[in-house]
Each structure stands twice: as structure tokens, then as C-alpha cells.
Amino acid sequence: MKSRKILIAVLLIFLVSACLSVFILRHSDQQTVEIVQNGTVLYTFDLNDTQDQIIRISAPDGGYNLVQIQNGTVCIAEADCPDQTCVKMGTLQSDYLPIVCLPHKLIVRFAEDAS
Amino acid sequence: MNIRRLTELALLSSVALIIFVIELRIPNPFPIPGVKLGLANIVTVYAVFRYRPSETAMIVTVRLLLGAMFSGNPSALLYSAxxxxxxxxxxxxxxxxxxxxxxxxxxxxxxxxxxxxxxxxAVILMQSCGVIAYLPILLVTGSLAGAFTGLCTQLLLYRIKR
Known part of the structure; x- marks a missing residue:
């Protein structure tokens, strides 16, 4: 009896988070991107009128990330952390799902459009 | 704790570590931080049902510390711990x-x-609430992975009778 209640609770959490995931993974139409490290905003730029470039961001522990802006998209081109998850995440697409580099405490995310 | 018990715990810890290291070699199809199959948790779940809580905690601690060392990614230790x-x-x-x-x-x-x-x-360390957006995705993939490792453990518990 008790295990049935637990099963129902687990199923509910699963379904709710599945719906939320679909919502979170939608593509964004925002254009302003900010780069945040340790809770402070380092850079803010508009993807439409920023030249293609590579920004190097050093982490406090001596590591680095290369943030690449190309054809109106932004991605992390290179990092010297062992897991490389931020590089594999590819370009920034969703409003809610930032690119994060956990070892270097770096976040690349969309911000509200300044209009 | 007698020697038999100690040896069993050491054996389980090393089995967990071996599974952990082998899993590192499997390329991850989901490029999302924190998404993992977590096969080493087969051992954790097995220990939860067969050993005392303190003994299970010991196995997990050894796995975490040595795992962080073997994967060469000590900064991930805080999150996994x-x-x-x-x-x-x-x-x-x-x-x-x-x-x-x-x-x-x-x-x-x-x-x-x-x-x-x-x-x-992650929220505490990154000082940002934005990472909460990962939670639903992690919950979906995590519960699928958890169901898989759980079924593996269930088979194991049937086979390895006391």
C-alpha cells in the first residue's frame, strides 16, 4: 500500500519534469547574451551586432574557457577542464538552459533584451 | 567490525570503483552537465539493502574520493558528494x-x-539560480538511469543469496 503511494509520487514527479523539460528545451528568440562568472556579469553583448570573435575567460584556479561568437550564435569553443561538458553542449539555444562550466563556475546565458 | 566484514566492504568498494572507471570510458550521448548512467550505484543500492547504513556510507565515501582522483576531475567532487x-x-x-x-x-x-x-x-557554488533549469531534465534522465541500475541490483540481490 505504502509502496503504491511512493510509485504514484515518483510517476507524478517524472511526468511533471518531462513536461517542464520540453518547455525548457525550446529555442529562444532573445539576442542579448551575458557571460557570468562566480555570480558577477563579465560581458553582455547583442548577438545581432557583435562581430565574430573569441573571448578568453580565465578562471580563478588558473584554467580558461574560450567563448566563441560566430554568425549570431555563441558557444564555448575550448576549455581546459577534464570533463569538456560545456564544449560538448554546443551553441546556446534555450532561454532557460544556460551553458555552464561547473569546474570554472562559468555561465553563458540569454538575458532580457534591452529595448 | 570483523575482518570478514571489512574484506567484503573493501571488495564492494573496489567493484564500484572499477565500474566507475569503465563508465568514464563510455562516451556520454547527452551533453548536459550531470547526466550520467551512474552504473557504480548498482553497488550502492546493493549495499543499502545488505549492509548497515554506516557501512554503506563508508563504501560510498571511498568510491567518491578515489573516483575523483582517478577521473582527474577533483572539482566535480563537491557536486557528486x-x-x-x-x-x-x-x-x-x-x-x-x-x-x-x-x-x-x-x-x-x-x-x-x-x-x-x-x-x-551547483546553486550554492555558482551563486546563481539559473542552474535550477537543469533540474527537470536531470530528474527525467536520472530516474530512467535509476530504474536501470535498480533493476540490475534487484537481479543481483536474487542471485547472491546469503
Missing amino acids: AGAIACLCGMLLLRRSLPEKQIWLCSVIGAMFHNIGQITA
């Missing part, structure tokens, strides 16, 4: 109220607690 602590608490609370046939459910709940612990650590 927060996850593992939350996961253990959840599973130890539940193990009494679940029948033998529903061990996989315990593992699913453990996986969910693990993800919540990870995200809590």
Missing part, C-alpha cells in the same frame, strides 16, 4: 518501507535525491 549524501539519506529512509520486489523504486528515488543534491550544490 552533495548528490551522494542526499541520495544515501533518501534511500536509507525508504529501504524499510519497500518490499523486495520494489527495490528498483528505491533506486529511482535515490537518483532523484542525487539530482536534487547536485543542483543544490
